Amino acid sequence: xxxxxQHPSTLSVQEGDSAVIKCTYSDSASNxxxxxxxxxxxxxxxxxxxxxxxxxxxxxxIAVTLNKTxxxxxxxxxxxxxxxxxxxxxxxxxxxxxxxxYIFGTGTRLKVLA
Amino acid sequence: ExxxxxxxxxxxxxRGQQVTLRCSSQSGHNTVSWYQQAxxxxxxxxxxxxxxxxNGRGNFPPRFSGLQFPNYSSELNVNALELDDSALYxxxxxxxxxxxxxxxxxxxxxxx
Numbered sequence: 001x002x003x004x005x006q007h008p009s010t011l012s013v014q015e016g017d018s019a020v021i022k023c024t025y026s027d028s029a030s031n032x033x034x035x036x037x038x039x040x041x042x043x044x045x046x047x048x049x050x051x052x053x054x055x056x057x058x059x060x061x062i063a064v065t066l067n068k069t070x071x072x073x074x075x076x077x078x079x080x081x082x083x084x085x086x087x088x089x090x091x092x093x094x095x096x097x098x099x100x101x102y103i104f105g106t107g108t109r110l111k112v113l114a
Numbered sequence: 115e116x117x118x119x120x121x122x123x124x125x126x127x128x129r130g131q132q133v134t135l136r137c138s139s140q141s142g143h144n145t146v147s148w149y150q151q152a153x154x155x156x157x158x159x160x161x162x163x164x165x166x167x168x169n170g171r172g173n174f175p176p177r178f179s180g181l182q183f184p185n186y187s188s189e190l191n192v193n194a195l196e197l198d199d200s201a202l203y204x205x206x207x208x209x210x211x212x213x214x215x216x217x218x219x220x221x222x223x224x225x226x
Contacts, residue, residue, distance in 0.1 A: 099170030
């Protein structure tokens with residue numbers, strides 16, 4: 001069935017270092033890949049997304065790469081700051097008759113140590 | 115902030131009871147989806163509504179049902195609550211024809 005695997009489950013980095021989170025999806029029909037940041041007690045907040053016709057996208061300190069052949073996509077955060085500490089979720093979305101059902105990974109708890 | 119609001123923020127129910135959760139979509143968004151997020155897990159898709167009709171459903175039993183109103187607000191109803199229904203319930207809205215969903219803060223449901 002449809003599945004998204006996300007690694008690592010926890011990640012601790014020193015402030016200023018880079019963080020990388022990796023996801024693998026199973027449904028080859030997936031064509032949209034958003035990343036969400038969820039802080040304690042809040043709903044997921046979109047931080048970046050990528051569509052299947054693009055291999056890489058960057059927004060300031062955040063970048064996402066997509067390898068459709070390998071069904072892998074990754075989130076890269078450079079120059080991490082304490083406020084980047086949160087749980088990050090990747091998702092894959094296959095378009096089926098207009099239903100953008102997101103299949104989420106299990107999350108990565110990122111801790112940025114000052 | 116996304117402009118998606120949910121109520122109540124927290125709720126405690128007893129097994130077997132029924133619950134109604136509410137969501138107000140972001141202005142201009144005509145499609146709403148509901149997700150269940152168990153503790154320590156990623157959100158799981160329950161269903162999607164467009165033009166007041168359900169047009170997509172995940173692996174959830176019929177005791178999970180919903181409504182969407184002409185003003186794009188929506189409800190999630192859960193009958194015969196079970197202990198495993200304890201979770202954070204999220205609604206997400208988007209405009210038709212776009213992929214990006216914007217999530218509300220969620221309602222945390224505890225079933226005792």
